[in-house]
Amino acid sequence: MKQGAFTTGKWAGWPALCFVAIATALAFGGLIGFNRNEFDWSYFSDPYFLAILRFTLLQATLSALVSVALAWPAALALSYLKDSLHKRVFLSLCVLCFVMPTLIVITGIISLLGRSGSLSPLLGEDWNLYGLSGILIAHVYLNLPFAVRTLYLRLQSIPDASWRLARQLKLTRMQRFLQLEWAATHSSTWLLLGFIFVICFNSFAVVLALGGGPKATTLEVAIYQALKYDFNISEALALAWVQLLIAGSAFLLVSFCGKVSWLSPASAPTQLRPTATRPEALAYRALYGCCWLFLLAPLLALIPRVIDGAADMTFWSSLSRPLLVTLGLGAISTALSISLAYSALRPYRRARLQGSSTALWLDWLTSHSLAVPAMVLSVGLFVLLLPHLDLDHWGMWLVALINGLITVPFAASQLKPALLNFDSQYHRLAQSLKLTSWRRRRIEWSYMAPAIRTAAAFVAMLAMGDVAIYSIFGSQDFVTLPWLIYGYASTYRLTEASLASMVFLGVCGLLIFYLEKQSPRHA
């Protein structure tokens, strides 16, 4: 095949790919290389270690089970409702809830259910948010919308013909459920369980803020504590390895089984929906209402406190710097992540066009860091860089850099479909027109613009909400909004936490609005 304009530079994109791979390799170098002789195996029989491992597994399993169990009826209810504005807003809210920085949710949940929370009096004397209950509530809140949206999209994909057939065959409700609804969603259900398990296994901010002491600590938090509380590097490394082995293999297993699609809009909205019986329809409406309440409650809970504190102008002005730091961090990470992902996908696209089997590997290489928890990557790099670099000085750059790196797979997954589309549609044309590489690139970019914007909004949100990487490398001269909110929330300064959360929520809301505007309407 002629190396046409498109393929200028056989090695285009390789530097980016190598950069991503080398960063991981370096982190592993840190994990392996430090004080090898001092690696403390006895640690694995320490009752503390066993207790946190047990707790980590328990909370992740329960979070996954509860999220999916609740998402199922909600998605079903949603699929029986006619398309409407509020339903579309609801689906957007689902996206917002899943990608929204966790600290906002945590502040809302504390305002609702904490000691002085507005709902706490209803829960009796013994109610204590901190510990497993708080962690579960937050995890369900964050993951349920993701599950609802995924399952809903699957249910929407049941073809009209199937429903028609079901009607002709006069299938009972149960039969319809088994033959159509369950059949269309069961593989997604298992995948969701797996994904939510992995997400919650790696959860950091929620456990840090709502864990309430050593009884409810996860591996991820224990790594942070070993490093920052005890400066016990060998222990932090031992924990990081366990975290990597379990979270990494669970992730590989799940992603081997399939891919969850949740952001993509449903293809060809189905017109034909089965009619529900009256009581069933009522139940669906009630459920739908409950979902609205559930998703809005923690956000609405911020409002009274925001009104309380809104007049404090000194406080508002004290937010400006953290806000700028967060936005700056988000911008750098996003630019880095998008350009890395874009370039790193080049070798993959080349391989695809040439029908080479290396495509699979290249794809994997671009996204490999998904299997490496952010905390593990951070600790590895921290240990490696500590003797060589003034981390106090370079810390914030590292926060931006690592956030950029770990979001590469997310950016890639947003860019890839559009890029492949572009290649399949225009590659031959571009070749036969003998376009210069510059002109070709311009056409490609204008084609890719919406996908790039979506990816950027998505990545920015992830990077700005980061707490884990910041906890390792951050510096108090550059406090980010999430870390500030964590400080307020953990010292019960809920008014300040709510105000800061509201500002942050505003920023995220704008991004989501932007993100949703890019993609075609969801049915």
Next chain:
Amino acid sequence: MHHLFTRAVSFSRLAHSLIAVSAAAFAASASAAEELTVYTYDSFVSEWGPGPALEKGFEATCQCDVKFVALEDGVSILNRLRIEGKKAKADVVLGLDTGLIEETRKEGLVQPHAVAFDALTPELKWSDKDFVPFDYGYFSFIYDSQKIKQPAQSLQELVDSSASVIYQDPRTSTPGQGMMMWMKSAYGDQAESAWKKLAQHTVTVTKGWWEAYSMFLEGDADYVLSYSTSPAYHQVAEDKTQYKAALFSEGHVMQVEVAAIAANSEKKELANRFLNFLISQEAQEIIPVTNWMLPVRKGVKLPEAFDTLIQPKSIELTPEYIAANRKAWIKEWRGAVSQ
């Protein structure tokens, strides 16, 4: 220590002051004033803590700029020094306590001072060549006497009870560490099962003193680990007498808060002047009514509220003994309470 009670705006002010402090640092580096970097804990430098007044007092005489770097709690200061090693920017570390002296010294993180202790109260019997004390107190559990009519009279009674308790993490905070010594001296080899018993009615273990005390004042627990001097704050600043320290028959662990010159500081002379200032009459009159601890200097006049405080029997643990066992005790604690 750590007596920051005013709750509404403090954290934001703290964040604010940190920003102001770093901005000031920029400004100062432009001018010629020598800068003195002090690592301390958060409530020390908050608006209601001793930090601002001490800073003003010292800067009036030193032609220098004091820059506070605030960490969560006492043990965090040590951890920070360890993590930073030779890159630490501190000239002075302020807010370590007796339980950390030996470890800090052994790791070579501080250097000898040139401060004379003639003016110190003889009760302290202080003669350390590296560390200068600036206040002291006794760890105590504070309760609200309007809620609890018959407070526990011993640590054992508290552990055996079902009263809700909040204390601090010994890995990050000096009160938490004091609690650990207290449990160890009361229970010895039985400490593990005592920790487990206490865990049954522990609301939460917080990272620092501040979080714990805030939660207590919110009404989250019957008892909170703090200091025998804490009730004085409520009397002087808030005119409230219901908060009391429970007097325990086993005795109470004494905490002496200390400051020292960081090992790689090159501003030895300035740092020594700062340490001397810390135990001066001026500073020692500020500290008891801002940090709410007892002064280390003889003849400092205190508000009357201090006369009403409990006078506990002191449990003496040598810094060497604590340093030799601290890690093992922490392991025992976290193993017991994570079950």
